[in-house]
Amino acid sequence: MVELKINGQTQKLDLDPEMPLLWALRDFAKLTGSKYGCGKGLCGACTVHIDGQPIRSCVTPVSAALGKTITTIEGLSENGDHPVQQAWIEHNVPQCGYCQSGQIMSASALLANNPAPSDEDIDTAMAGNLCRCGTYPRIRKAIHHAAKLAKEVK
Amino acid sequence: MKDTQSPELIQPLEIENVSRRRFLSNAGIASGSFVLGVQLSPAIASVENQTDEVKTSDNFSPDVFVSIEPDGQVKIICHRSEMGQGVRSTLPLLVADEMDADWSRVTVEQAIGDQKYGSQNTDGSRSVRKNYLKLKQAGAIAKTMLTQAAAIAWKVKPTSVEIKQHKALLKGSNQALDFGQLVKVAATLQVPARDQLQLKNENEQVYIGKEDIKLLDGELITQGQTTFGFDVDFEGLKVAVIARPPVVFGKVKSFDASETMKVPGVIKVVELPALTPPAAFKMLGGIAVIAEHTYAAIKGREKLKIEWEHGTNQNHQTQAHEQVFREALKKPSTVVRKRGDYSSAEKSASKTFEADYYVPGLAHATMEPPAATARIKDEKVEVWACTQTPQSAQANVMRTLNFPQEKIGNIEVNVTLLGGGFGRKSKPDYVAEAAYLADESKMPIKVLWTREDELQHGYYHSPSYQKLAATFDQNKKVTGWHHSMVNHPIGSTFNPAAKTAGSADLGQGDMMFDIPNILVDLGDTETFYRIGWVRSVTNINNAFAAGSFADELAHEAGKDPKDFLLELIGKDQAVDFSKDDYKYGNYGEDINQYPASTARLKNVINLVAEKSGWGKKLPEGRAMGIAAHRSFLSYVATVVEVSVNKGRIKIEAIHSAVDVGKVLNPDRVRSQMEGAAIFAASLALYGEITAENGQIQQSNFHDYPLARMTDIPEIQTHIVKSSELPTGIGEPGVPPFAPALCNAIFAATGKRYRRLPLKQFGIV
Numbered sequence: 001m002v003e004l005k006i007n008g009q010t011q012k013l014d015l016d017p018e019m020p021l022l023w024a025l026r027d028f029a030k031l032t033g034s035k036y037g038c039g040k041g042l043c044g045a046c047t048v049h050i051d052g053q054p055i056r057s058c059v060t061p062v063s064a065a066l067g068k069t070i071t072t073i074e075g076l077s078e079n080g081d082h083p084v085q086q087a088w089i090e091h092n093v094p095q096c097g098y099c100q101s102g103q104i105m106s107a108s109a110l111l112a113n114n115p116a117p118s119d120e121d122i123d124t125a126m127a128g129n130l131c132r133c134g135t136y137p138r139i140r141k142a143i144h145h146a147a148k149l150a151k152e153v154k
Numbered sequence: 155m156k157d158t159q160s161p162e163l164i165q166p167l168e169i170e171n172v173s174r175r176r177f178l179s180n181a182g183i184a185s186g187s188f189v190l191g192v193q194l195s196p197a198i199a200s201v202e203n204q205t206d207e208v209k210t211s212d213n214f215s216p217d218v219f220v221s222i223e224p225d226g227q228v229k230i231i232c233h234r235s236e237m238g239q240g241v242r243s244t245l246p247l248l249v250a251d252e253m254d255a256d257w258s259r260v261t262v263e264q265a266i267g268d269q270k271y272g273s274q275n276t277d278g279s280r281s282v283r284k285n286y287l288k289l290k291q292a293g294a295i296a297k298t299m300l301t302q303a304a305a306i307a308w309k310v311k312p313t314s315v316e317i318k319q320h321k322a323l324l325k326g327s328n329q330a331l332d333f334g335q336l337v338k339v340a341a342t343l344q345v346p347a348r349d350q351l352q353l354k355n356e357n358e359q360v361y362i363g364k365e366d367i368k369l370l371d372g373e374l375i376t377q378g379q380t381t382f383g384f385d386v387d388f389e390g391l392k393v394a395v396i397a398r399p400p401v402v403f404g405k406v407k408s409f410d411a412s413e414t415m416k417v418p419g420v421i422k423v424v425e426l427p428a429l430t431p432p433a434a435f436k437m438l439g440g441i442a443v444i445a446e447h448t449y450a451a452i453k454g455r456e457k458l459k460i461e462w463e464h465g466t467n468q469n470h471q472t473q474a475h476e477q478v479f480r481e482a483l484k485k486p487s488t489v490v491r492k493r494g495d496y497s498s499a500e501k502s503a504s505k506t507f508e509a510d511y512y513v514p515g516l517a518h519a520t521m522e523p524p525a526a527t528a529r530i531k532d533e534k535v536e537v538w539a540c541t542q543t544p545q546s547a548q549a550n551v552m553r554t555l556n557f558p559q560e561k562i563g564n565i566e567v568n569v570t571l572l573g574g575g576f577g578r579k580s581k582p583d584y585v586a587e588a589a590y591l592a593d594e595s596k597m598p599i600k601v602l603w604t605r606e607d608e609l610q611h612g613y614y615h616s617p618s619y620q621k622l623a624a625t626f627d628q629n630k631k632v633t634g635w636h637h638s639m640v641n642h643p644i645g646s647t648f649n650p651a652a653k654t655a656g657s658a659d660l661g662q663g664d665m666m667f668d669i670p671n672i673l674v675d676l677g678d679t680e681t682f683y684r685i686g687w688v689r690s691v692t693n694i695n696n697a698f699a700a701g702s703f704a705d706e707l708a709h710e711a712g713k714d715p716k717d718f719l720l721e722l723i724g725k726d727q728a729v730d731f732s733k734d735d736y737k738y739g740n741y742g743e744d745i746n747q748y749p750a751s752t753a754r755l756k757n758v759i760n761l762v763a764e765k766s767g768w769g770k771k772l773p774e775g776r777a778m779g780i781a782a783h784r785s786f787l788s789y790v791a792t793v794v795e796v797s798v799n800k801g802r803i804k805i806e807a808i809h810s811a812v813d814v815g816k817v818l819n820p821d822r823v824r825s826q827m828e829g830a831a832i833f834a835a836s837l838a839l840y841g842e843i844t845a846e847n848g849q850i851q852q853s854n855f856h857d858y859p860l861a862r863m864t865d866i867p868e869i870q871t872h873i874v875k876s877s878e879l880p881t882g883i884g885e886p887g888v889p890p891f892a893p894a895l896c897n898a899i900f901a902a903t904g905k906r907y908r909r910l911p912l913k914q915f916g917i918v
């Protein structure tokens with residue numbers, strides 16, 4: 001039995017602490033917003049935040065998240081109105097949508113560390129997130145837009 | 155990919171008021187709603203799915219429901235699969251616009267797989283083309299009936315009523331009735347005859363053709379709340395992963411699962427039947443590990459000890475087979491198109507120019523690998539799957555379970571969202587696996603494919619070898635064109651004896667240059683693994699070769715590549731392929747209705763040249779390349795601009811001009827063009843599937859890389875304004891990209907790359 005703090009709630013889950021966090025979130029906490037794309041840290045589809053930092057949950061064992069704060073796409077904002085989510089809708093970013101949870105988690109972590117990223121900052125921060133449908137140019141635009149939205153809120 | 159249906163646009167349409175029908179209760183429609191059933195299809199949609207469940211109880215088979223509930227909520231059923239192309243936003247939008255519904259008060263329901271919907275095969279870039287007029291008519295009928303209902307309520311003539319934004323308005327007054335208030339009366343009315351219908355013209359449209367239509371599922375996606383095939387879950391559901399034979403048609407010789415069974419959470423292992431030819435959509439065989447959760451299933455699979463018998467394909471080597479391809483093209487087996495006499499053009503030529511091109515095998519690499527869930531209870535099979543084709547999934551389950559044909563209606567295939575499709579998910583082998591395992595284990599089963607599974611056990615785009623040759627006269631005019639191609643045919647997946655590409659219709663035979671002597675032919679070869687269609691199919695390799703070769707000829711002739719393309723295409727005309735003894739399929743459409751128009755092809759070339767600033771002076775080390783291609787009845791021209799820095803190529807700009815006829819949802823046309831360019835960038839830069847000893851070598855994104863954000867600049871899409879019939883947008887953006895890129899690299903460096911991917915040359 002392990003205790004995980006996910007999206008502000010502490011959950012007791014009966015699982016092997018060596019299990020990758022991704023499967024604990026999806027199969028045990030029943031939060032399927034985080035996606036499987038490669039299982040090897042190569043695509044970013046499984047990105048969540050641990051203590052605010054973006055990590056690949058497919059290669060992070062549950063044991064590494066014990067006692068820490070986990071945020072998934074489901075907990076990024078109360079009403080889906082995080083500036084990144086708003087900007088994503090504004091720019092109609094998603095195509096199939098499968099990679100987008102991971103993209104949004106990477107983008108929101110980027111903006112938390114760097115409120116006004118340049119194109120290059122964005123490319124570097126987002127290079128680990130694959131999108132087979134090809135939404136990269138819109139992601140770039142939406143991140144700039146989100147940066148503006150976040151500034152207005154402050 | 156294959157079109158089994160005749161053109162539907164001109165077929166009669168049946169629409170009925172089915173508000174009172176019994177079957178609605180199962181369709182999740184509130185009682186008291188106004189419901190229109192629309193017959194989208196000829197009665198028998200495809201040979202493999204001949205059943206008539208609905209018709210036996212009712213004389214009319216309602217394919218698409220348009221319903222309005224008493225609170226005014228409009229429900230529209232989407233019968234095609236959403237995989238990122240925006241079909242759930244675009245098809246229902248047609249209905250909503252025509253009936254003047256408020257898009258924010260429309261709900262879209264995903265149809266299950268059922269023959270009554272006509273073809274649901276979401277493939278071949280044809281969802282809009284096949285359904286455009288019918289959905290407009292459905293909307294118009296709803297609107298006419300709402301008008302009548304309001305007229306009855308106000309005791310006026312229908313001409314005194316106007317419908318706007320979900321309301322009926324009484325002209326000359328400020329009285330208004332919401333759609334919800336008209337439901338009761340509308341439900342009792344006769345459906346108007348179609349000749350009374352007035353379809354909207356472009357100026358009257360509210361949503362169609364307009365910018366900023368918000369994605370239907372956009373909000374849910376950004377909150378991680380949508381359900382993909384991987385996400386299906388319910389009480390009692392078990393997860394399975396499968397160790398499949400490394401070589402197609404190989405089988406399990408023996409296995410030991412004792413270590414597997416020790417993994418906590420593993421429930422059991424099941425051996426799947428070995429695959430025998432043809433592969434079709436059958437299971438590949440192997441050993442399945444069924445577990446309580448994904449981690450246990452994956453761990454359990456790692457612990458399996460399996461001895462394989464690799465079978466007939468175990469000596470196949472991709473590298474060595476290239477020589478076989480080359481030999482095959484020395485003696486092409488099949489002439490596809492012949493105009494004039496190429497060999498005499500060769501004899502009288504002042505110069506002949508030749509080049510060979512090679513495009514490797516490619517995988518779909520959908521971001522979501524295949525996944526399917528099946529539950530069997532009391533002779534009913536329920537399936538949930540990310541499938542492009544729920545009807546063939548249904549038929550495949552029927553065959554796998556030896557289900558009687560007349561009970562196919564007991565197999566219900568629910569379509570989830572698809573995390574990408576690209577043709578992979580129109581092959582329901584994974585659905586068969588789920589059904590088989592659910593049946594064997596007597597448990598509901600979700601089969602998940604890992605990335606390794608997806609890359610190693612796919613239906614690949616075949617590697618291909620191509621020889622192109624052209625003749626010039628003294629004036630540097632091209633007098634002859636010869637294009638030979640050989641690949642492992644898709645047909646071999648369904649008929650092991652197939653050795654020749656089934657068709658040259660995808661970018662080889664249907665090239666649109668006006669050259670007096672043309673010869674297009676195909677070579678023969680054997681196949682050693684499953685071949686399938688991948689986004690834009692053989693247009694990928696054919697356009698790469700032809701688009702690169704045209705550029706080579708331009709340089710040979712000392713002409714500007716864009717001007718030279720226009721010159722090769724020649725005068726305005728609808729190309730008459732039949733004159734060249736060539737039976738051209740034209741993507742299943744009548745060539746008179748959708749001609750191969752040289753004017754439209756030249757127009758996209760001119761447009762992209764203008765918008766990209768073709769010919770302008772570029773900084774040192776930068777250059778542009780151009781290519782144009784007609785596929786899926788659409789016309790695309792692409793200009794790629796590259797820079798070279800210390801021998802490395804960077805893509806600096808991508809411009810495409812596209813003519814898809816009438817544009818329904820410009821934002822989704824643009825997003826498909828962006829996606830197509832990036833899909834093509836992946837294959838041009840990185841994509842390569844190879845086999846050694848019959849086993850696919852690539853296993854994950856480290857050795858099958860995809861384009862990343864750092865590879866991709868801004869992408870500009872320039873849409874031609876047109877009132878021609880709408881065509882397709884899912885695939886046509888892919889083919890011209892790779893040749894435009896390589897043409898740009900040539901312009902920048904003087905080096906011609908005739909093989910893909912470019913990563914093998916150390917320049918990306």
Ligand code: FES
Nearest residue numbers: 037038041044058
């Ligand atoms: S699934 Fe974790 S990085 Fe790909």
Ligand code: FES
Nearest residue numbers: 096097099131133
């Ligand atoms: S939107 Fe489909 S993979 Fe990114």
